[in-house]
Amino acid sequence: DELRPDWLFVPADREESMTLALCGTYMNIATAHYGAGDRVVGNADDMVRHAASRLSHLLLTTHEQARERLIKAGEQDWRVHNVGHAGIDRLRTTPELSTSELAQSLGVKDIEEQFAVIIQHPLTSEIENAGPQMRETMAAALELGLQTFVSYPNSDPGSRQIIEVIEEFSQNPRISVFRNIPDKEFVNLLRHATVLIGNSSLGLLEAPYLNLPVVNVGRRQSERHHASNVFFVPAEREAIVRQVKTIIGQKITAVENPFGDGHTGERVAELL
Secondary structure (H helix, E strand, C coil): CCCCCCEEEECCCHHHHHHHHHHHHHHCCEEEEECCCCCCCCCHHHHHHHHHHHCCCEEEECCHHHHHHHHHCCCCHHHEEECCCCHHHHHHHCCCCCHHHHHHHHCCCCCCCCEEEEECCCCHHHHHHHHHHHHHHHHHHHHHCCEEEEECCCCCCCHHHHHHHHHHHCCCCCEEEECCCCHHHHHHHHHHCCEEEECCCHHHHCHHHHCCCEEEECCCCCCCCCCCCEEEECCCHHHHHHHHHHHHCCCCCCCCCCCCCCCHHHHHHHHC
8 A cells, every 4th residue: 555656657558558457447546548549450459549548537649639539439528638649758858869970879880861760560460461561671671772770570479570581681781680779879760761661650650750751561550640751551562662762752841740749748747
């Protein structure tokens, strides 16, 4: 009882959110669900997120459309607040690095004027295709000829297939592979990148703040709320190459960002 919290703060999705939300329900502890009301079609996260919201008392959304969706689903409007996406807070506050400083931190010879970042995760409804889909993305990167930085996927089922494909391509001198990238270096890699390729949610939620073009590969993130910086393509190398070449030829600026201004943490603290 001495350690009993005043609030439980539940992350957007994943198994941890359900565990915390259930604990809050049975222990009669007020629970705040961050990232409520969003959509992730075709992935287990979609069901987990919805269930966690139903078990929570304060619902914090990353954009206005999600707030409206929860109210239409029957939630009391005073419980639902659009606070923006917390990932943008780190984009706003992380110190800037030059490309030479970034190259030194990452342990690469240099960073070229144009380069791609690849982050691709498995889709739980298409686990058997995780490897072949990643191979299409990596083959597209080689065909484009851009310097490419690749990060390992998350730990969802199918991730091992993706890692095996990444390692197959890791010997190519144009490709740099990282299991993890420290926060400061990762943010600055995105700041300087020409394009983000794959299906990470950061392409939808955080990249608009940086005016970073995103080629979202496959069905993961489909039908999810996004800004004009995101371009959806099938998991086919020809489609990926074609879209990236189009992006390189067109400068994307002043993206209207629906996910906040980098002050989410302050809003959440005030609400709690």
